[in-house]
Structures are given as C-alpha cells and as structure tokens.
Amino acid sequence: MAQVDTSQLLRGTLDAATLAVVEQEDGYGYDVVRRLRAAGLTDVGDASVYGTLRRLYKAGALTSYVEPSGEGPHRRYYGITPRGSAQLAEARSAWSEFVLAMSNLLEEKVEVVA
Amino acid sequence: MSATALPSDVEIYLARVRAALADVPPEERDELLAEVESSLYETASETDGPVSARLGPAEEFAAELRAAAGLHGESSTSLRDTLRGLVANPRVRAAGVVLKELAPIWWVARGYIAVAAIALAFDTRWSWSYRAVPIVGGTMGGLTLIALAIVASIALGLWARHRGGLGRPLLALDAVALLVGAFAVVPHLAQPTIVPNVVLAESTPVVAQGLVYNGNPVQNIYPYSRDGKLLLDVQLFTGAGAPIQMRSQSPDPLRRGVVTKRGVSVYNVYPLRYFESGTQRIVNPKAAPFARAPKIATPSLVRKVRVQQPK
Secondary structure (H helix, E strand, O other), rough: OHHHHHHHHHHHHHHHHHHHHHHHHHEEHHHHHHHHOOOOOOOOOOOHHHHHHHHHHHHOEEEEEEEEEOOOEEEEEEEEHHHHHHHHHHHHHHHHHHHHHHHHHHHHHHHOOO | OOOOOOHHHHHHHHHHHHHHOOOOOOHHHHHHHHHHHHHHHHHHHOOOOOOHHHHHHHHHHHHHHHHHHHOOHHHHHHHHHHHHHHHOOOOHHHHHHHHHHHHHHHHHHHHHHHHHHHHHHHHOOOOOOOOEEOOOOOHHHHHHHHHHHHHHHHHHHHHHHHHHHHHHHHHHHHHHHHHHHHHHHHHHHHHOOOOOHHHHHHHHHOOOOOOOOOEEEOOOOEEOOOOOOOOOOOOOOOOOOOOOOOOOOOOOEOOEEEOOOOEEEOHHHHOEEEEEOOOOOOOOOOOOOOOOOOOOOOOOOOOOOOOOOOO
C-alpha cells in the first residue's frame, strides 16, 4: 500500500524531480534514473523517467546532445534550459507550500498520537 | 539500433516495446526507443538475469513510457473509452429517452420505407397522382400494401419493446437494412413528378419543316400547263403573297440557283433542278413524273379577247 502511494506521489512530482536532477548536472536517461533512486526515489520506473525526459525536452524545458559512449550506443545527455529552470522554480514554490500544509496537518496528528 | 551487438534478450525486449508502440508516429517512437536502448544496454551489463525480470513485461514498460511521454493511448482503446463515455453521458441518456418516446414515428417510416425499397428493387411503376405510392395492381393496391406494412412495423416495434433486450440485435439489424433502403427511396421521392407521355404528345404537336403533303415531305413540285406540258421555272406564292420556298439550312452546291434580274436569289421556283456533280450542267432539264399530263378540257379562265381600240 505504501508503495502505491509513493508511486502515485511520484507521478505528480516526477517532472520537478527530473528537472532538479538535471539542473545539478547534465545526465543521460539511465544516469538520471540512478540519481533519482540514489536521492531516495527508489520506486521510480525506468520507463517513467525516459518518457518524462522526452516530454520535457519536447516542451522546451530540456536541451539535449549526443555523446559517444565507450561501452555501447551513443548517450543522449539532457541539460536544463531557462524555461526548465523557470518551471523548476515554480515547482519548488508549489512544493514548499504543499509540504508546509501537509506538515502542519500531519505533525498535529502526530502530536495527538504522541 | 546501434552497430554494437546487443544481447539477444535486450533485442527481444526492445522489439516487444516497439511493437506495443506501433501506433506512435515513427519519428517519435524511434527517439523514445533510442533512449531506451542505450539505457537497456547499460542495465544489462550491470545486472544478471533477463531484462524483463528487472523492468517488468515489455508491454507494461511501453505503457509507462507512453504515459510519461504524454503520448495518446492506442486508438482502439481510446475510441472504445470515448464511446463508453458518450453512452454514460447524462445528456446522451436523456436524448435516448426522448428518442424512445419518438419511436412510433420511426415505426411508421420503417413500414413505408420497406415497401418503397422493395418496389424500387423490382423496378415497379409509381402512381402519377401520388408519386410516393408504387403501383401494386393499381394505386389503391400500393396504398393498401403500405398501410399493411406500417401496421406490421408498429406491431414489431411493440413486440420488441416488450421483449426488452432480446429484440435489440434484431432491431439493430433491421434499422441498418432500412437505413440503406432509405438512401434509395429518398432520392426517388425527391425527383420531380414525370408528366405522362400521352400528355406530352398532346401538348406539343410535331410540326414538320419544309413542304409537306398529307404529312409527307415534298422534295419537288412539277407544274403542267392546261395542255399537259411541263412548265419550267414557275414561281409559287401563297394567298398572302409569301413565296412558297424550299431551301435547306445549308446551301446545296448542286442545286441550280435562281436569281431575279436584280440578282436576288429566290427559292420558290419549281421544279428544282440540279447540276451534274462538278459542272454547271443540269442533269436532266425536262425530268418530271410524266412526259405529259392530261389536257384540261374545261375552258380557260382567261380568254384572249380582241379588244378593239377606239379610234
């Protein structure tokens, strides 16, 4: 049940999470997956990330370039664009408000239980 | 695909993902799969076991990819969902209730269309007075047949309504068949009424052109004098003084042209004479039905009277 909740939460926030990862450093598909998981989003699906990267790129939030890889096929790297940065800033603001509201609600409850 | 050889497991998995995205525009699909391919190669080199064990079934992977990329679902599914949504729509349901109330109108129309479509299929004649009624042993026969068909159609409608769901497939079938029939019947009814041929003949008598004798065209006229001799170059006029002309619309180069002394062409001079082809010579100047006609015994209307001039 907890897994379902997390995946539903991820679906709504994956755009922001992906933009945040790429903002730190340009990355290719599987690299972004790995970094999201390393950050704690362990349930994130490969296909969701690949699809999200592609959609953000088409929307102009990401730029992309190809670099050869010594081991296999060329890698398509993604970097953030000004539009992506603006979208991320907006997401941060909305997320902060959301977290604040949820924290107030949940912490109250925790206090009652405690 | 890249030139690098991929493990066959990955290749199969990619092929299944590609197949599941068959409805996505090729360019978009290739871009998505290129992203997936490079990542799968890396995943396969890092972990053991089949790709599907880590990523799940290829079809689910494709669905997740599609959803995340914001691509539309498969068209068949979306159409079905759209139709289901339409059926569930309260407004559509309300319209359905109204249509059910109006069903008797459809039953009546169905009875008529059935008769009219069959009449058209058998190329039956239609009543002149009532264009919409086929003649079945007469106009009354057609009207009777239409009335019977309408009664049968209403009975069928009432029966299907009481039977509920059982009659539904049958009704759907007959609705389709009769709609096809309606496509044939409506254009027929839209045609203007055809006036019977008999009336046409009476209203527009045929007028023959040129000279006519007892309804037959006359090709030439041969006048003879009272002593039975053929006369040549005789001018004919009507009582009103109009020349009795015989001329074709396009001039005949073989016909001997006749002109007055002032050089005006005249066409009321008989018998008509024709040149030998390519010459100005008359074929047979004295040609006539008879060498001589009977002499006339009746005294001439005009007598030569010697009038003595007064001195």
